[in-house]
Amino acid sequence: MDIVLITEKAAGLIDIPEPGACMVLPAEEIEAKIKALPAGADSGPHFVVAFTHADEFSLVRNCLSSPRETPLIYQFVLIGTASDLSGFSSDGLQNISEFRTGRIERADFRFIVAKTMSVLREYFKAVTIRNEHLAMLMDVRRDQESLINIGKALSSEKDPDSLLWLILFLSKKITGADAGSIYLVEEDERGTKRLRFKFSDTFARDIPLEEFVIDIDRGSIAGYVAVTGQVLNIPDAYSLPVGTPYSFNSSFDRQNDYESRSMLVVPMRNHVDEIIGVIQLINSKKNPSSKTISGNEAFEIALKSPDDFRRYVVAFDAKYDSLMQAVAGQAAVAIENNRLIEQIRRQFEEFVKASVTAIESRDPATSGHSFRVARLCREMALAVNEVKDGYLGGYNFTESAVRELELAALLHDFGKVYIDLAIFRKSKKLFPKDFENLKLRFDFLYRCLEIDGLNREIERLRPGPGGNVKTESFAEMLSERDALLNGIRAIKEKIVNMNEPAVTDDDPEELLSAMLADIEALGCRDIEGNALEVVSDRDRTNLSIRKGSLNEDERREIESHVVHTYNFVSRIPWPPEFRNIPEIALRHHEKLDGSGYPDGLAGRESTMLQSRIMAIVDIYDALSATDRPYKKAVPLHETLEILKKDADEGKLDPDLVALFISARIYERAVRAG
Numbered sequence: 001m002d003i004v005l006i007t008e009k010a011a012g013l014i015d016i017p018e019p020g021a022c023m024v025l026p027a028e029e030i031e032a033k034i035k036a037l038p039a040g041a042d043s044g045p046h047f048v049v050a051f052t053h054a055d056e057f058s059l060v061r062n063c064l065s066s067p068r069e070t071p072l073i074y075q076f077v078l079i080g081t082a083s084d085l086s087g088f089s090s091d092g093l094q095n096i097s098e099f100r101t102g103r104i105e106r107a108d109f110r111f112i113v114a115k116t117m118s119v120l121r122e123y124f125k126a127v128t129i130r131n132e133h134l135a136m137l138m139d140v141r142r143d144q145e146s147l148i149n150i151g152k153a154l155s156s157e158k159d160p161d162s163l164l165w166l167i168l169f170l171s172k173k174i175t176g177a178d179a180g181s182i183y184l185v186e187e188d189e190r191g192t193k194r195l196r197f198k199f200s201d202t203f204a205r206d207i208p209l210e211e212f213v214i215d216i217d218r219g220s221i222a223g224y225v226a227v228t229g230q231v232l233n234i235p236d237a238y239s240l241p242v243g244t245p246y247s248f249n250s251s252f253d254r255q256n257d258y259e260s261r262s263m264l265v266v267p268m269r270n271h272v273d274e275i276i277g278v279i280q281l282i283n284s285k286k287n288p289s290s291k292t293i294s295g296n297e298a299f300e301i302a303l304k305s306p307d308d309f310r311r312y313v314v315a316f317d318a319k320y321d322s323l324m325q326a327v328a329g330q331a332a333v334a335i336e337n338n339r340l341i342e343q344i345r346r347q348f349e350e351f352v353k354a355s356v357t358a359i360e361s362r363d364p365a366t367s368g369h370s371f372r373v374a375r376l377c378r379e380m381a382l383a384v385n386e387v388k389d390g391y392l393g394g395y396n397f398t399e400s401a402v403r404e405l406e407l408a409a410l411l412h413d414f415g416k417v418y419i420d421l422a423i424f425r426k427s428k429k430l431f432p433k434d435f436e437n438l439k440l441r442f443d444f445l446y447r448c449l450e451i452d453g454l455n456r457e458i459e460r461l462r463p464g465p466g467g468n469v470k471t472e473s474f475a476e477m478l479s480e481r482d483a484l485l486n487g488i489r490a491i492k493e494k495i496v497n498m499n500e501p502a503v504t505d506d507d508p509e510e511l512l513s514a515m516l517a518d519i520e521a522l523g524c525r526d527i528e529g530n531a532l533e534v535v536s537d538r539d540r541t542n543l544s545i546r547k548g549s550l551n552e553d554e555r556r557e558i559e560s561h562v563v564h565t566y567n568f569v570s571r572i573p574w575p576p577e578f579r580n581i582p583e584i585a586l587r588h589h590e591k592l593d594g595s596g597y598p599d600g601l602a603g604r605e606s607t608m609l610q611s612r613i614m615a616i617v618d619i620y621d622a623l624s625a626t627d628r629p630y631k632k633a634v635p636l637h638e639t640l641e642i643l644k645k646d647a648d649e650g651k652l653d654p655d656l657v658a659l660f661i662s663a664r665i666y667e668r669a670v671r672a673g
Contacts, residue, residue: 001038001046004113005030007060009053013079015106027056031063038070045071047120049113054080054099061092073120077112079104142295143323146174151330155337163338164199167279167331174327175264175320176297177281178203178313183222184277184335186213195226195278202282204303207256221246222278225265229275231325234263235315259283259309264316266324268332276335279328283309284316349407356410359417369621374409376617377610379668381405383659384609392655395609400577405610408584412614415564423554428499429542435499441534442492445519446485448532453481491515495535501549509544516540559597562586580608587611588618593650604653612653616643616660619652624666636666 004022011024025033052060064074077098097116150170168180179202183195194213218224224246225232237248237260253260260282268277285301301312360367381397519534542551566586587607594602623634640661647657
């Protein structure tokens with residue numbers, strides 16, 4: 001709309017051609033007149049040429065520059081004297097096209113109006129083009145930023161489901177799509193490839209996801225893209241051209257009261273150009289009443305009624321074809337990397353489990369121990385996360401930290417592979433071979449004494465020079481022999497009892513010394529009369545064990561397994577989230593009072609919480625295990641009492657022991673296993 005505005009003060013100095021063709025108003029009434037002009041998107045801009053006296057310029061300019069829905073494009077023609085020019089500052093000069101000091105004639109007036117209107121239109125055209133270019137640049141910038149952010153986000157996401165959601169979310173955001181789906185290629189045992197409908201999201205509807213599988217062929221839209229690798233940009237899925245090789249299945253729309261109109265379907269190619277999936281975007285949205293693009297149309301415009309689909313749904317811009325190929329390429333690499341990482345993780349964990357199984361198979365007595373400890377440790381970590389007060393309330397195990405503890409628990413006894421297997425299987429104080437040799441020596445001594453007695457009896461029964469046999473002390477001789485042999489049997493029986501690893505109040509060294517003195521008194525000699533060592537120094541050392549079945553050297557060798565574990569596990573190039581595994585495994589036998597090993601560390605701060613958890617779990621399983629050769633399984637209530645006693649004595653973390661018992665971790669682990 002073209003408007004020529006003349007103030008009453010300026011009108012006396014202008015020869016106006018046609019009365020009524022211009023607005024002639026007092027300067028004070030111009031603002032009200034401008035507000036009464038048509039407004040709205042359909043009215044377009046108003047072009048205004050304002051003729052005013054120089055001293056009215058500021059007032060009228062303020063009226064024209066006030067914010068309004070419909071823009072005003074204006075220029076001033078000022079009328080005044082030469083002295084009025086000296087009062088103008090640089091502010092506002094861009095809005096002045098003419099300054100006249102004399103009367104404006106009719107022809108001159110027409111020329112000024114025509115020229116100024118032409119300038120205003122060219123200015124508006126230039127501004128419009130500039131704004132369009134600026135909007136395009138801003139859109140391109142948003143797209144570039146989106147690509148950068150997509151790359152960052154996809155490279156950092158490790159959870160497979162979260163990764164698919166992120167891919168779809170970012171794809172919808174960048175294209176303004178209302179809905180979208182992701183199909184992934186999967187291959188069965190026979191090598192047949194199919195497309196699995198894996199993930200979907202619709203802004204306009206809350207539609208539950210139900211996975212299904214379709215054949216990879218040209219019949220469906222997603223299948224066609226998976227076969228050909230072409231990008232499909234479909235303006236209206238309900239109006240496919242005749243002869244289109246693929247078809248649109250509208251059953252989804254009918255079931256969910258939806259209209260899948262415009263579609264953009266893009267293949268996901270990995271680094272070797274294999275198609276591993278398809279991204280399908282549906283219903284690009286745009287608000288026709290908005291002159292700007294927010295970049296968030298996907299989540300701002302709701303499609304609630306059929307009219308909304310007709311009003312807001314548009315075809316996907318052609319620029320998204322290449323843009324989404326870039327996004328799909330990044331997504332494919334992220335999915336492949338995620339699959340590879342998951343495969344490596346599974347392979348490594350299976351290798352760890354297989355290694356632990358192989359190691360534990362060397363000693364059937366402890367088979368399954370590491371797996372039970374791992375399950376119990378996991379349940380303890382999850383229970384710690386539920387604690388809200390006390391010092392444990394300050395801890396929270398992430399899923400990675402829980403997995404780190406599980407792996408450390410699986411590997412905590414790995415170093416036992418370096419320990420002599422016979423020590424693990426030593427269920428008595430003496431090794432079976434040593435025990436059998438000791439019994440054989442007692443049996444040999446018994447037979448030697450028995451033969452010696454028989455020889456003496458034969459000698460006594462041999463006739464003398466006169467043919468007489470001396471029988472007066474024969475009965476006494478038999479009694480002495482029986483007493484001697486019974487003494488050997490009694491000592492042997494005591495030795496057999498001492499070989500058991502039972503805990504007694506008697507001093508085994510004193511008992512053994514007394515028995516050795518009795519053996520010495522028997523004058524132990526073989527049939528040739530040589531001195532016979534029945535109990536060796538090695539036997540004496542082992543039979544003097546006060547508790548369990550291991551002597552000090554054997555116990556130190558067993559305890560060295562934690563150092564062997566640490567040295568072995570430290571060689572594994574763990575990722576950052578698992579870097580504490582060697583330290584956790586090394587310290588699981590340390591005690592808070594400093595009585596543990598390998599370094600006798602004391603205090604909570606000396607070991608990690610994970611190691612203190614494993615210390616409790618390891619003791620619990622060792623006590624409750626039903627397959628140890630040197631002891632019977634301890635009943636549950638006694639096992640828990642032992643744990644509480646160790647906590648009271650400052651050996652185990654009392655807060656963790658209390659949590660283990662109150663949360664009934666032993667029952668959780670059974671359910672988890």
